[in-house]
Amino acid sequence: MTAPHILTNDQIVNLAPAAGALEPIDGVSSRYSFVPTLTAVELLRDVGWLPVHAEQSQVRDLTRDGFQKHLIRFAKKGLDTRDERVDLLLYNSHDRGTAFRLIASIWRKVCGNGLMISSEFANFTHKHVGFSPDAFMASAIEIANSAGIIADQVEELKLIDLRPEERGSFAEAAHIIRYGKEPENEPPINALQLLEERRYDDQGKDLWTTYNVVQENIMHGGLKGSTMASNGRRRGMTTRPVKAIDKNVQLNQALWHLTERMAELKLKAA
Structure with missing residues (x-):
């Protein structure tokens, strides 16, 4: 199994233009702290999570286009087993639709299928208001540290x-x-x-x-x-x-x- 292709920031924005937004949608609260998705991507790169896939939702309301929900998948070296890989998903929007979410995922190599974990230890939410880079990176580190627990769960299910x-x-x-x-x-x-x-x-x-x-x-x-x-x-x-x-x-x-x-x-x- 070949290593996943690592995306550049330009490639992320090409796949999910909303990830490259430089300001939030009009009408957000004065308390809203705008944190570009690419800033979050760089924080995740700093702790070893590298982007391998990006996508965004379709919108009917064109005023939301460029600010809508988007999802970026990250992989980290050393979190592979023979058949699976523990990944991290970054879920965000700049239209007041969602806070930053970090979700642990399992990438099944035989079919290229991504599964999402709902367990509390593998899910973190970080609001735009009062966003803390340190807390954000700590959550990403915690998901990486939970990879062994997740791998053990998979083996138990088998x-x-x-x-x-x-x-x-x-x-x-x-x-x-x-x-x-x-x-x-x-x-x-x-x-x-x-x-x-x-x-x-x-x-x-x-x-x-x-x-x-x-x-x-x-x-x-x-x-x-x-x-x-x-x-x-x-x-x-x-x-x-x-x-x-x-x-x-x-x-x-x-x-x-x-x-x-x-x-x-x-x-x-x-």
Whole structure:
């Protein structure tokens, strides 16, 4: 596995122009302390986190264009295992939409899939008002120091085997997380479709593999389904990937929480 390509600041701004904003959106409070995202990037570089990916959300309100939410993924030397890599995600906006957030992530090498951790020890929020560079860097260091804990969690999940009915229950819960359970919002696919493997390496029935298969199917889309057309007939369709950054973070962290809860239940029953 080759090392990830490290982005320059110019490349970050090319991928996510809002990360290069030099001032906040009009109308912010006088108490708002504008901290450019690229300043945060440099702080993270100083403690060994190097940017490897950047993206930003789409906006309908053009007054927010250039200030909207954006997400930058960072990798750090020495946080690799054979199959995974512990990363850090920086989530921010300059439109009053969010504070700086630092989120631990697991990059799965076999599929290039990024998973987000919802555990408190792996998530930090830093408000623009009263922003402290020292506290910000301390949070980044703490995520790096937690890499061993995260790697151990992953190995524990790989050792938890699920019975067919437990995998079905996991998929049903994930299906509700993605589509809700209101009858008027008929989902295009059924829960068990979320268990469809995309590659040979995903044929395992352990909790880690089940979680990865379900997460990838939800986030990347591509599953064949159908919806009810206005004429009352069913129309074939393919599920779409989740592109909205807010939804990406929300779903990813909810799925991680679901996986942790399933692990707790299995360990208690053992």
